[in-house]
Amino acid sequence: MSSAWRVTVQTDETIDAIELYYAAGWTDGLPVVPPTRARVQAMIEHSGRAASDLVAELPPKGGKATVERIATNAVMAGCLPAYMPVVLTAIEAMLETRFNLRGVLCSTHVSTPLLILNGPIVQTLHVNSGHNVFGPGWRANATIGRAVQLTLVNLGGAQPGVLDKATFGHPGKYTYCIAEHEAASPWEPLHVERGFQPGDSTVTVYPAEAPHNINNHGSQTARDLLTVVADCMSILGSNHMYLGGECFLVFSPEHAATIAGSGWRKQEVRAWLYERARQPLRLLRVGGMYGPETQRNLWPRWVDHDDPEFLVPPVRRAEDISILVAGGAGKHSIFLPGWGSRSVTRKIPC
Amino acid sequence: MWEQFRRLGLAIPIDEDLVQYAQVAPPLPSLHGAVAGFLDNRKNNADRLLARIREVMQARYGIAETLWRAKFIYSRTADPAILEEMAERCQFVVTAIGD
Numbered sequence: 001m002s003s004a005w006r007v008t009v010q011t012d013e014t015i016d017a018i019e020l021y022y023a024a025g026w027t028d029g030l031p032v033v034p035p036t037r038a039r040v041q042a043m044i045e046h047s048g049r050a051a052s053d054l055v056a057e058l059p060p061k062g063g064k065a066t067v068e069r070i071a072t073n074a075v076m077a078g079c080l081p082a083y084m085p086v087v088l089t090a091i092e093a094m095l096e097t098r099f100n101l102r103g104v105l106c107s108t109h110v111s112t113p114l115l116i117l118n119g120p121i122v123q124t125l126h127v128n129s130g131h132n133v134f135g136p137g138w139r140a141n142a143t144i145g146r147a148v149q150l151t152l153v154n155l156g157g158a159q160p161g162v163l164d165k166a167t168f169g170h171p172g173k174y175t176y177c178i179a180e181h182e183a184a185s186p187w188e189p190l191h192v193e194r195g196f197q198p199g200d201s202t203v204t205v206y207p208a209e210a211p212h213n214i215n216n217h218g219s220q221t222a223r224d225l226l227t228v229v230a231d232c233m234s235i236l237g238s239n240h241m242y243l244g245g246e247c248f249l250v251f252s253p254e255h256a257a258t259i260a261g262s263g264w265r266k267q268e269v270r271a272w273l274y275e276r277a278r279q280p281l282r283l284l285r286v287g288g289m290y291g292p293e294t295q296r297n298l299w300p301r302w303v304d305h306d307d308p309e310f311l312v313p314p315v316r317r318a319e320d321i322s323i324l325v326a327g328g329a330g331k332h333s334i335f336l337p338g339w340g341s342r343s344v345t346r347k348i349p350c
Numbered sequence: 351m352w353e354q355f356r357r358l359g360l361a362i363p364i365d366e367d368l369v370q371y372a373q374v375a376p377p378l379p380s381l382h383g384a385v386a387g388f389l390d391n392r393k394n395n396a397d398r399l400l401a402r403i404r405e406v407m408q409a410r411y412g413i414a415e416t417l418w419r420a421k422f423i424y425s426r427t428a429d430p431a432i433l434e435e436m437a438e439r440c441q442f443v444v445t446a447i448g449d
């Protein structure tokens with residue numbers, strides 16, 4: 001343990017400090033680690049950047065997110081200093097226009113930024129990619145995701161119920177961070193598909209709904225297994241059926257093995273799902289987000305608006321279905337519906 | 351309150367100066383003769399709601415001129431050119447969502 005992390009306050013004083021942060025409205029409802037100067041300084045040093053470096057003017061309010069202020073939120077979240085480059089890179093990635101952070105943070109919709117880690121950093125930081133990958137029990141997953149969420153609220157000003165107008169929100173707003181289980185995947189990992197080297201460490205940010213389980217214990221072939229997946233992907237209440245954007249599938253290692261066992265690569269999976277995860281126009285017209293905007297500029301141009309039986313896909317292109325492998329043993333996979341905007345992948349400086 | 355944190359050697363996780371970045375504009379003394387902007391965010395029925403507000407404001411408050419603009423899509427921020435034009439030409443702007 002480094003001297004920076006030595007406990008320097010009495011227990012009752014620590015609890016008093018935690019209560020101060022509650023009183024100021026700077027927590028997510030859970031206790032925070034009091035950000036002493038020493039703890040914040042240790043976090044800054046691991047960032048490799050100056051404390052005063054401006055990382056972002058974060059929406060919606062435009063708070064100036066310096067390295068020091070983000071480090072403060074990271075300490076409060078319980079991060080180790082080694083996590084700091086991941087937190088900073090994730091925040092920078094979310095600023096790309098294609099992510100539409102302002103919209104994601106303020107929407108009535110349920111999505112929130114999910115972090116997906118790839119590369120050697122997954123092992124270095126002990127990020128969970130296996131059993132219970134979306135659940136609790138791993139410090140890196142829990143606190144990296146939490147640091148990002150605290151930063152967005154405390155520096156961006158996305159206060160729940162004030163500027164964050166989510167009708168429901170979901171538990172990922174406490175923390176939402178996973179890693180790809182690259183060793184268990186029959187395919188190239190997400191970051192390599194996106195042009196990075198296998199030895200690069202990356203973080204992908206994606207505005208995601210809560211994980212939707214796809215239980216399939218029966219299918220023995222890619223075609224049968226993906227028939228079930230396609231049905232989950234084309235639900236009428238999804239933003240995708242009206243807005244497009246990008247969606248994510250997280251296959252368990254067992255499901256991925258079944259699909260790969262049929263000789264299918266990711267591109268076949270995408271192409272097949274794109275053709276079959278569809279809904280007829282007559283059902284889409286019943287409600288959801290159907291309206292003038294859907295017709296004006298959101299669906300592909302080749303959709304025939306006069307044919308009630310015309311089948312509409314959930315995304316504009318097969319490439320907008322992103323695929324990774326994670327999770328433990330079991331014949332389940334996950335569909336991660338999004339908000340309608342797109343993910344961003346960035347290399348983490350290590 | 352922030353002094354209390356500093357006294358205890360604790361850091362502050364917010365931008366303390368944020369309040370200076372976004373301040374409410376002073377109220378207009380009168381709407382009579384003003385140029386009013388209406389920014390339609392393109393949510394369903396936002397145009398109908400704004401059109402009705404414009405009608406009422408013209409009838410009741412003697413607005414001189416109106417400028418109507420629409421965003422490309424509701425989920426994105428307005429084109430900066432639209433915002434600049436409205437800031438330059440209008441004394442006040444009304445925006446609304448529909449649904």
